[in-house]
Amino acid sequence: MERFEVFLKDRESVKILNIQGFLDAHTAPDFESELQKLIREKNYNIVVNLDGLQYISSAGLGVFMGVIEDIRGNGGDLKICCAAPKVFKVFDLLGFPSLYEFFDSEDSAIKKFNVKV
Amino acid sequence: MKRKNKKFQIKLPIETVNLEIIRDFVAHIAQNMGFSEENIHRIELAVDEASTNVIKHAYKPTNGNQKFISIQVTTYPDRLQIDVIDSGKGFDPKKIKTPAMDLYLKKMKRGGLGLYLIKTLMDEVEYEIRPGIRNKVRMIKYRNQNVG
Numbered sequence: 355m356e357r358f359e360v361f362l363k364d365r366e367s368v369k370i371l372n373i374q375g376f377l378d379a380h381t382a383p384d385f386e387s388e389l390q391k392l393i394r395e396k397n398y399n400i401v402v403n404l405d406g407l408q409y410i411s412s413a414g415l416g417v418f419m420g421v422i423e424d425i426r427g428n429g430g431d432l433k434i435c436c437a438a439p440k441v442f443k444v445f446d447l448l449g450f451p452s453l454y455e456f457f458d459s460e461d462s463a464i465k466k467f468n469v470k471v
Numbered sequence: 472m473k474r475k476n477k478k479f480q481i482k483l484p485i486e487t488v489n490l491e492i493i494r495d496f497v498a499h500i501a502q503n504m505g506f507s508e509e510n511i512h513r514i515e516l517a518v519d520e521a522s523t524n525v526i527k528h529a530y531k532p533t534n535g536n537q538k539f540i541s542i543q544v545t546t547y548p549d550r551l552q553i554d555v556i557d558s559g560k561g562f563d564p565k566k567i568k569t570p571a572m573d574l575y576l577k578k579m580k581r582g583g584l585g586l587y588l589i590k591t592l593m594d595e596v597e598y599e600i601r602p603g604i605r606n607k608v609r610m611i612k613y614r615n616q617n618v619g
Contacts, residue, residue, distance in 0.1 A: 378519060379523040409515075411519045411523065412523075412584035412588055413523055416584070440509075444516065447591055447592075448584055
C-alpha cells in the first residue's frame with residue numbers, strides 16, 4: 355500500500371526531516387505530526403530533504419503552509435532541498451518558490467542557517 | 472482501422488488509502504495511450520486532487536452507509552476523459568475562483584489548492600453538480616496538446 359516514511363536527523367542545530375515515498379492526503383498527517391513534534395520541542399531551524407520523495411499532491415503542500423507561520427514566528431525557517439524535477443514542478447505551479455527557499459543539496463540548505471557544514 | 476472508444480471504471484469506498492489505487496488506475500490507462508511521463512504525472516495529480524476533494528468534502532460525516540467514489544475513464548483516439556463521481560452534497564462551481572496564488576500563499580491559507588491545480592494540469596475541466604444525486608468533475612487531456 356501507500357509507501358511513505360519520515361526520517362529525522364540532527365546536523366548541528368538544524369533538524370533534517372527526510373521524507374520518502376508518496377505524500378498525499380493519506381500520508382500528509384504523518385508528515386505533519388513529525389513537523390508539529392519538532393515545533394513543540396522548540397526546534398525552529400528545519401530542512402526538509404525531498405531526495406526520496408516520488409510524489410506530492412496539494413495535501414502535502416498544505417502541510418508546509420500549515421507550519422511555516424509558527425516556525426518563522428519563532429525566528430526559524432523551513433528550507434526545502436533535493437526535490438526531484440517532477441516534485442519541484444508541483445511546488446512551482448503553486449508559486450511556492452517565492453515564499454520558501456529551495457536548495458539542490460542538504461549542505462547548502464543548512465549553510466543558510468549559518469551553521470558550519 | 473478505426474479505433475474504438477474504451478471505458479474503464481472503478482468504484483471505491485471514500486478513504487484516503489484508496490488514492491494510490493486511483494492514481495495507479497488512471498496512470499496505467501494513460502500510459503497505454505502513449506502519454507508522456509510528464510503528462511501521466513499531470514493526469515495522476517489532477518485525478519488525485521479531484522478524488523481528495525470528494526473524500527474530504529463531499530459527504531457529511533455520519534455513521535450511515537458506506538460512501539463511494541467512482542472513477543470513469545473513457546479513452547478516445549485524440550483524448551483521455553476522466554470523470555470523478557460522487558453522490559455527496561456537491562458544491563457550486565460558480566464559486567470556484569482562480570486564486571491569486573501569491574496573495575493566497577502570503578496569507579498562508581491552506582487547502583483549496585486542488586481545484587486550481589486541476590485547472591492548471593488538465594486541458595478541459597467541467598462540473599456537473601446534482602447535490603445528493605450525482606456530482607461529476609470531468610477532466611480531459613488531449614494526446615497532442617501540452618497546455619499549462
